[in-house]
Amino acid sequence: MSNRDCEGAWPWLWPAKEVNDAIPRAITTLLVIGIASLSFFCLFRRRKHETAPLPPGPQGMPFLGYLPFLGTELHWKFAELARTYGPIYKLWLGSKLYVVVNSPLLAKEIVRDQDMMFANRDPNIATTIGSYGGRDITFSSQGPYWRNLRKLFVRQMMSNASLDACYGLRRQEVRKALSDLYKKSGVPVDIGESALLILINVIMAMLWGGTLKREKSEAVGVEFRKVVAKLMVLASSPNISDFFPALAWLDLQGVERDMKRVHKWFDDFIQSAIDCATKGRTNELFRQKDGESESNEQKKDFLQIFLDMEMDLEDNQSPMDKNEALKAILMDIVVGGTDTTSTMVEWVMAELLQNSDVMNKVVQELTGVVGEDKMVEENHLPKLKYLNAVIKEAFRLHPVLPLLVPRTPHASCVVGGYTIPKGSNIFLNMGYIQRDPKIWDKPLEFRPERFLEDPGKYDLSGNNFTYMPFGSGRRVCAGLALAERMLPYVLASLLHSFEWELPQGVELDLMDKFGLVVKKMEPLVAIPRPRLSAPGLYMSS
Numbered sequence: 011m012s013n014r015d016c017e018g019a020w021p022w023l024w025p026a027k028e029v030n031d032a033i034p035r036a037i038t039t040l041l042v043i044g045i046a047s048l049s050f051f052c053l054f055r056r057r058k059h060e061t062a063p064l065p066p067g068p069q070g071m072p073f074l075g076y077l078p079f080l081g082t083e084l085h086w087k088f089a090e091l092a093r094t095y096g097p098i099y100k101l102w103l104g105s106k107l108y109v110v111v112n113s114p115l116l117a118k119e120i121v122r123d124q125d126m127m128f129a130n131r132d133p134n135i136a137t138t139i140g141s142y143g144g145r146d147i148t149f150s151s152q153g154p155y156w157r158n159l160r161k162l163f164v165r166q167m168m169s170n171a172s173l174d175a176c177y178g179l180r181r182q183e184v185r186k187a188l189s190d191l192y193k194k195s196g197v198p199v200d201i202g203e204s205a206l207l208i209l210i211n212v213i214m215a216m217l218w219g220g221t222l223k224r225e226k227s228e229a230v231g232v233e234f235r236k237v238v239a240k241l242m243v244l245a246s247s248p249n250i251s252d253f254f255p256a257l258a259w260l261d262l263q264g265v266e267r268d269m270k271r272v273h274k275w276f277d278d279f280i281q282s283a284i285d286c287a288t289k290g291r292t293n294e295l296f297r298q299k300d301g302e303s304e305s306n307e308q309k310k311d312f313l314q315i316f317l318d319m320e321m322d323l324e325d326n327q328s329p330m331d332k333n334e335a336l337k338a339i340l341m342d343i344v345v346g347g348t349d350t351t352s353t354m355v356e357w358v359m360a361e362l363l364q365n366s367d368v369m370n371k372v373v374q375e376l377t378g379v380v381g382e383d384k385m386v387e388e389n390h391l392p393k394l395k396y397l398n399a400v401i402k403e404a405f406r407l408h409p410v411l412p413l414l415v416p417r418t419p420h421a422s423c424v425v426g427g428y429t430i431p432k433g434s435n436i437f438l439n440m441g442y443i444q445r446d447p448k449i450w451d452k453p454l455e456f457r458p459e460r461f462l463e464d465p466g467k468y469d470l471s472g473n474n475f476t477y478m479p480f481g482s483g484r485r486v487c488a489g490l491a492l493a494e495r496m497l498p499y500v501l502a503s504l505l506h507s508f509e510w511e512l513p514q515g516v517e518l519d520l521m522d523k524f525g526l527v528v529k530k531m532e533p534l535v536a537i538p539r540p541r542l543s544a545p546g547l548y549m550s551s
């Protein structure tokens with residue numbers, strides 16, 4: 011090889027003086043090419059993420075972001091912004107980034123295509139307190155601890171076999187409530203309150219067999235309702251301490267203080283149930299299982315199964331006391347399972363009282379399927395096709411969790427061409443999607459028939475991303491199986507056993523108010539009048 015050859019090959023790099031320079035020159039060149047390619051590759055990878063911008067969104071104010079404009083009715087504000095910013099937008103609230111998703115296509119990316127990425131939650135200060143430090147099913151991060159708790163709950167309490175086995179308990183509580191309502195014939199009744207009382211007792215009975223003492227039941231039910239309502243508002247109201255963590259110690263709005271009080275009430279309530287169950291003694295609030303519960307086929311109740319179980323309760327942060335884990339999961343079940351379902355009972359009843367033709371069709375169906383000489387049983391439910399369509403339509407217009415429970419990605423990722431940074435909070439705006447006129451014909455009309463046209467198209471388990479009142483994916487509602495039985499059972503029983511009318515002069519309005527669970531602004535009050543032929547039917551329990 012001549013000097014000229016060497017120069018010809020790499021003249022720009024290293025002017026060779028000797029032929030022997032060729033080898034070092036080759037090595038150096040290869041090194042340079044290697045480094046250049048590596049840098050290019052890294053740059054390209056970074057660019058790929060960098061080129062995906064953050065979603066669009068309103069400007070807000072320096073430092074505060076959109077906080078001053080948020081208002082209290084978050085679900086309506088989010089719907090309004092969706093009309094301006096489209097399928098996905100972001101909001102800075104103080105130092106925190108929130109992303110709101112308003113299209114079924116992007117919702118699918120989150121709960122199906124990137125389900126694993128979005129399977130965590132980021133509990134705020136209030137929910138962290140309420141969930142024993144984020145150690146319940148709803149707020150613990152995915153991992154062995156969450157999987158264990160969820161598996162235990164779904165397999166032991168929510169399986170078809172377990173739910174069938176404790177039908178007797180549900181039936182007994184519903185019958186008791188119908189008998190109490192019979193005594194109130196002609197008197198205005200708070201429907202949400204009555205439904206909540208049934209649900210508290212059903213859940214308690216399923217958990218450990220005991221229920222609230224009858225003489226205490228109504229007063230505790232009323233108090234429970236007030237405290238849950240407070241909890242739901244505190245858990246979802248904008249809190250300065252969440253948006254500016256550096257100021258959290260000041261607790262400027264007193265959210266932390268109030269939540270601790272509410273949590274203490276629940277902790278005492280749950281501890282009292284655990285004591286009653288484990289010490290086998292009736293106490294202040296609860297009474298032991300009665301004969302019917304004991305003869306129930308379910309040999310061991312949930313609480314006993316939990317206490318007997320060898321379970322690895324290590325979570326990512328620290329080992330956990332079993333009693334704390336038990337209370338965290340009971341809190342989920344007692345609060346999550348009662349308030350959601352009873353609020354839906356109220357919404358369905360409100361829509362039926364507003365739409366008398368729909369009410370008549372429901373009653374006709376019940377008379378045909380059940381008969382006027384019998385009470386509703388759970389095995390009637392699959393035959394009540396119209397009532398089921400009514401319930402689905404109520405879920406469409408009044409999803410009790412219209413933003414589901416927010417998710418957070420465990421790493422930065424891209425959705426719909428936009429970067430979603432790690433640690434941001436993602437709201438799936440199902441309240442908006444389920445009323446979107448691009449998806450639903452005359453979306454504001456209450457028209458159950460739309461769910462009869464193609465019955466397989468929409469179920470409650472989140473397979474259709476235009477309709478997900480219970481969420482979807484690995485974080486879908488863990489209590490869906492119970493809600494699917496309890497909600498139609500309670501509604502069918504109330505509607506079959508009584509005629510309902512509004513008190514004279516009362517105008518029904520369907521305004522709602524925001525909270526973790528969205529409720530009717532004004533509680534629904536209606537008057538029951540017995541429908542069934544034989545008064546004896548109301549006496550059975």
Ligand code: HEM
Nearest residue numbers: 147148346347350351411415480481482485487488489493
């Ligand atoms: C009308 C009734 C109900 C509605 C509308 C409802 C709705 C929801 C929704 C939207 C979620 C969040 C799903 C997601 O992030 O994709 C959820 C989670 C959850 N629900 Fe329900 N729910 C109801 C009843 C119940 C009942 C009866 C129970 C228990 C007895 C329950 C226990 C839970 C639990 C434990 C979670 C957390 C699941 C997890 O993060 O792994 N829910 N629910």
